[in-house]
Amino acid sequence: MTDRNLTDIDALIELMAKLPGLGPRSARRAVLHLIRKRALLLTPLADTLQTVAETARECLNCGNISTSDVCDICTSNKRATGEICVVEDVSDLWAMERTGVFKGRYHVLGGTLSALDAIGPDELRIPRLVDRVAAENITEVILALNATIDGQTTAHYIADQLHGNIRLTSLAQGVPIGGELDYLDEGTITAALQARKDI
Amino acid sequence: MTDRNLTDIDALIELMAKLPGLGPRSARRAVLHLIRKRALLLTPLADTLQTVAETARECLNCGNISTSDVCDICTSNKRATGEICVVEDVSDLWAMERTGVFKGRYHVLGGTLSALDAIGPDELRIPRLVDRVAAENITEVILALNATIDGQTTAHYIADQLHGNIRLTSLAQGVPIGGELDYLDEGTITAALQARKDI
Ligand SMILES: [Zn+2]
Ligand SMILES: [Zn+2]
Numbered sequence: 382m383t384d385r386n387l388t389d390i391d392a393l394i395e396l397m398a399k400l401p402g403l404g405p406r407s408a409r410r411a412v413l414h415l416i417r418k419r420a421l422l423l424t425p426l427a428d429t430l431q432t433v434a435e436t437a438r439e440c441l442n443c444g445n446i447s448t449s450d451v452c453d454i455c456t457s458n459k460r461a462t463g464e465i466c467v468v469e470d471v472s473d474l475w476a477m478e479r480t481g482v483f484k485g486r487y488h489v490l491g492g493t494l495s496a497l498d499a500i501g502p503d504e505l506r507i508p509r510l511v512d513r514v515a516a517e518n519i520t521e522v523i524l525a526l527n528a529t530i531d532g533q534t535t536a537h538y539i540a541d542q543l544h545g546n547i548r549l550t551s552l553a554q555g556v557p558i559g560g561e562l563d564y565l566d567e568g569t570i571t572a573a574l575q576a577r578k579d580i
Numbered sequence: 581m582t583d584r585n586l587t588d589i590d591a592l593i594e595l596m597a598k599l600p601g602l603g604p605r606s607a608r609r610a611v612l613h614l615i616r617k618r619a620l621l622l623t624p625l626a627d628t629l630q631t632v633a634e635t636a637r638e639c640l641n642c643g644n645i646s647t648s649d650v651c652d653i654c655t656s657n658k659r660a661t662g663e664i665c666v667v668e669d670v671s672d673l674w675a676m677e678r679t680g681v682f683k684g685r686y687h688v689l690g691g692t693l694s695a696l697d698a699i700g701p702d703e704l705r706i707p708r709l710v711d712r713v714a715a716e717n718i719t720e721v722i723l724a725l726n727a728t729i730d731g732q733t734t735a736h737y738i739a740d741q742l743h744g745n746i747r748l749t750s751l752a753q754g755v756p757i758g759g760e761l762d763y764l765d766e767g768t769i770t771a772a773l774q775a776r777k778d779i
Contacts, residue, residue, distance in 0.1 A: 389635065393625075401609050402602060413671055414599060414600050416632065423629065426595045427629035429595060434623045434626045437615045
């Protein structure tokens with residue numbers, strides 16, 4: 382008798398339990414569910430994870446997650462509107478895209494400036510943003526950062542770096558204080574984008 | 581420009597959102613987490629899912645989930661104690677195994693009898709249980725079914741089928757260890773009171 386069989390399924394439960402939002406109990410339920418839905422769920426999930434594991438990377442231009450060196454938004458001529466929307470995280474980019482309202486490109490900082498965590502401009506692709514504004518004929522930069530202290534500190538720092546002939550805007554009030562974009566519904570984000578103000 | 585890149589990641593989010601306990605939002609968070617932890621989590625998870633997708637099946641003897649035709653518990657001579665613990669679901673088998681107390685084998689029914697859902701004995705491996713009791717020198721069958729009406733109906737049906745020289749038992753009912761009376765339902769308190777013991 383070997384323990385190999387037991388170990389494969391146990392290993393799967395342990396890995397699933399490491400996902401945010403899943404603990405050991407829900408991981409066990411998920412694994413049972415997967416095994417019962419092998420053709421419909423388990424095999425497609427295994428195949429898609431393999432593909433994503435082999436191909437997913439950060440876009441060299443904007444930091445979006447992509448399966449090529451430069452993401453679809455950065456390569457699409459339709460998105461060359463002269464606008465860049467600066468977000469903290471890929472999840473914020475996804476939240477913006479779900480509204481379908483913004484037609485320009487993005488710049489994903491990957492966080493906010495933080496003295497406490499020793500995160501400076503170089504960790505956040507801010508130099509790259511400054512380069513892009515010059516190189517891509519940008520006329521407007523929308524700072525869609527979270528309404529937190531660190532988010533607003535970062536917005537002010539970027540505004541200082543981007544002095545010149547471009548319009549600088551931020552999302553309108555309507556984003557609640559302390560609110561994170563990824564938690565907001567599409568309607569709120571759409572309203573805030575449409576009512577954006579110069580800063 | 582193709583949408584292939586976007587689609588792989590979107591497809592992954594959609595599949596993850598079908599897992600019990602995960603919705604679209606937590607699926608997005610999980611996928612971002614996976615992509616950020618590629619070496620530590622994404623690749624191992626993809627590999628393990630592939631292995632389980634290719635090998636997981638139900639044990640032909642007991643219904644446990646296994647990666648061979650007959651599971652490790654059924655093939656281990658150490659587990660040939662003459663006891664079979666009958667459970668509704670593989671998750672119940674796992675719960676019993678986590679206690680480490682039961683040393684015998686299992687029989688997973690795969691549900692309970694239900695007139696409403698038209699689930700009869702043949703759907704539940706009950707004929708197979710009767711065969712096993714004769715073939716495996718079984719001396720005791722522990723009916724570890726849930727304390728629901730369907731669970732108890734099923735226990736009675738099985739007890740009727742297994743008349744003979746074997747001992748039939750069920751799990752004791754009472755107050756769970758650490759349980760507070762105020763949080764327990766009346767049925768549990770009643771059962772615990774009726775089965776009270778001298779101290
Ligand atoms: Zn990009
Ligand atoms: Zn078995």
